[in-house]
Amino acid sequence: MADKPVAIRLTGLTRTFGSVTAVDHVDLEIAEGEFFSMLGPSGSGKTTVLRLIAGFEQPTSGTVSLFGEDVTRKAPFDRPVNTVFQDYALFPHMTVLDNVAYGLRVRGIARKERRERAMKALASVRLDHLADRRPTQLSGGQRQRVALARATVVEPKVLLLDEPLGALDLKLREQMQVELKQIQRELGITFIFVTHDQEEALTLSDRIAVFSAGRIEQLGTPFELYERPVSRFVADFVGTSNLFDDIASELVLGRTGHHSLRPEKLVVSPRPSTEPGFRSAPGVVAEAIYLGSGVRLVIDLDRGPRITALEQSVGGHAHGDHGDRVFVSWRDADVVPLGDAPIGPQNDTPSKTIRTVVAR
Template sequence: MSAVPAIRLSGLTKEFGGVTAVNGVDLDIVEGEFFSMLGPSGSGKTTVLRLIAGFEQPTRGSVELFGRDVTHAAPFDRDVNTVFQDYALFPHMSVGENVAYGLRVRGIGRRERTERAREALDKVRLGSFADRKPSQLSGGQRQRVALARATVVQPKALLLDEPLGALDLKLREQMQVELKEIQRDLGITFIFVTHDQDEALTLSDRIAVFNEGRIEQLGTPSEIYDAPVSRFVASFVGTSNLLDDAASQTLLGRPGVHSIRPEKLAVSAPDVAVPGVAGTVAEVIYSGNSTRLIIDLDSGQRLTVLEQNDRSRLADDARGDRVHVAWNDSDVVTLSAPPAASIA
């Protein structure tokens, strides 16, 4: 692996009038990495992708691709390609012609571009679909054609702007697996923009969580999920029980702001001799493989508990049931410490 990052962003800032869409982002993306930029609408992630691609020019800062400063280079002068959510396939062209189009623009001869297009389609398991029109394909197949078209020109990095957003849930889950396999087979850097936390956690080697134009947290999926650094990350990535200072002092016996994931909580009957806090089941939400319990504690707090519907779940909980809720202290994440005491 090269010591030079595939992509380096330094102090990257983009302002639109009086609005700062990207605010001083510093980031290195490793060659061959599947890197996701995750955040809600308006968090700056798509603008960063457009700055990398050259579709926007930064107000301040720089963009380097494989050690080369491309801050002011045109999109066609950057060794990257982009896959968009709407696929942007030419409806009048066959699948093979769509994939070969970028090679044609580059002046590659007919025989070579046909061969390379076939190879690219083979990599996405659509080699036998070259003569079909895009209208004859499913949504997932069109997405794979878009991937083949983007990779046939052999870019060093592929930028993906919410490419699975238009697919239904089942197809999106299938494409997540296929996308990771394609990235592994190609061995090139993927930069994936999404607002879907499950996609980011499933696909990524690392994730940057964006909020208000800045990177709120950068880390592996397990680091982002198990050790969020702020209220925003804890609540945006997955579901968390957020305990403010008062709740922390009541339930944990210490000040500060804390978080604990619903699946880390355990529920038992009140007559079972285990440590815990007492409460009443306010709502039961069945989701097939799991059940979500909303529990109102006697101390005034409300907690969400997630239980897997497996053989270890001995009984169904019902609204109004009295329960005990317990947790391991090691599963509690500190989001902010109490302020230091002032010295008089």
Template structure:
């Protein structure tokens, strides 16, 4: 195996459930040691792809390779992968140590060796002091880490994670995002993470595949997906975007096609707006001002017929508060406008 050999290669992967095509000819390579996320709404195909890689489902067409080895027709236990589910599925009557060692026990590893390896796995998730406790004595975040230790103790080549943070509250989920990335980096195992939470995917991943209707809509780094979405779907699903249809693009931007601008790229002011080369100003009326703590979201109905959302930082540089009904000018730089679809993005507005 070389460093260039992908951990996972999917070629023409297809899965049909009767008349429904859940996965539609997906081609994908995931690098060894990569933290890779599959992101999309319910029914987009991401979880089905994960189940196909795990062997829980058989594809209608295409192939699945694990480090160059075709595993398409192999049973789940005959693939060097492991899966962490949302419910963790810990055995309540077993100690934490025995839960972690269970996979080694099934594989016939002797008690002394499996306990030693289980303790090392617990140390990797920083819970070695919990070895003698029962799962009921642990917090949600601790149970999540125990499930990770149990999945990694058997040293799989690839770890599959099916929305493992979905059952946690917001504060704990944010904490576990950081810890999960640190654990992955320490272990060096390829992680394939399924989520419908775009912020989670952006926070954790080296790369993200955005799924829509069984296909990959866009594949790239978190920064690429956020800063340069290729379609209206990605712009709208990954974060928040102000979307300009063809008519609004022509009226406001001076060119045809569909475009997007992120709320934090815009500013709200009074008077004539900002001056400078490449700056676009559009007058409108404040509809709502929403306090978010770290930021302020200002919703404005532009005179050109588009409602936009502006996100300003709640810092000492904020000039004033806007009230409903205030007349304002929304400004942004032309360089922050992203063309979507590309078919007629550069078409000039009619004279």
């Protein structure tokens, strides 16, 4: 995205509520046409940043610029943005067409033009055949697409999406992730997507900012965040990780410092690996959990902590059942150093100094 113009620039953005700092000196640039996600747990500051961009909140300090213009003190309706919320907020007494055309009506657009533009917006989300229905006659995914059409019909330069898929069931949410990305590509406008779901962010985004305590912990592509997290928090929050502190790193990895190792990078077998660049450690299978597409093996190492390995399912069989002695092997190149503080309270038992974090 480096070759594209900057759509949004946040400089020193801070927002406090009494003694609580919700956003803490955030600097960020988002490119025109980018699908950008802000990812983090509740209270991390991501939604407040979205509201600051939209104009629903005023910063305590810092600036918000949209396409080179400082809009920090401008009202929401004076900014070239629109917002899609989780509850969609459709008018139940209006038809789908009238819901989509409502923003144009408020702007004084003539009836014929607003109908044409509303139908075109519905066609872009493949719902023009349902223009005469009421929202109560639609599925959750269809209502979500109506909300998208209503937000885009006024031709904003930036679309802000505040956890818009959170109310959908898992299967529909996965389907809508694909559709949302396709819609964004077709429209070509900047999407800023707020979510606490790391899989959703990885699926949709060109880049992701991981938020923690009002700050951006790491900014990068989905690949960069998953394969090379810079801190314990990112390794913990994005995906599934085995996290090693100083003691566990020295015992198991033969390294000093704090490290992360993804479960799918581990190979479980009856014998240690003899391949160049691999290390192995013996242990006992504590649990073998069938997941459908794979098998999760929880292994207590002889010298070290409990770790988790993930294997592809081959007829439901994994290289180890409960109580089996096995070797866990990994490439040295797959071990990721983490550059921050210890994982948690230290104690004298190495098996307690690692956390295995299951994907959310």
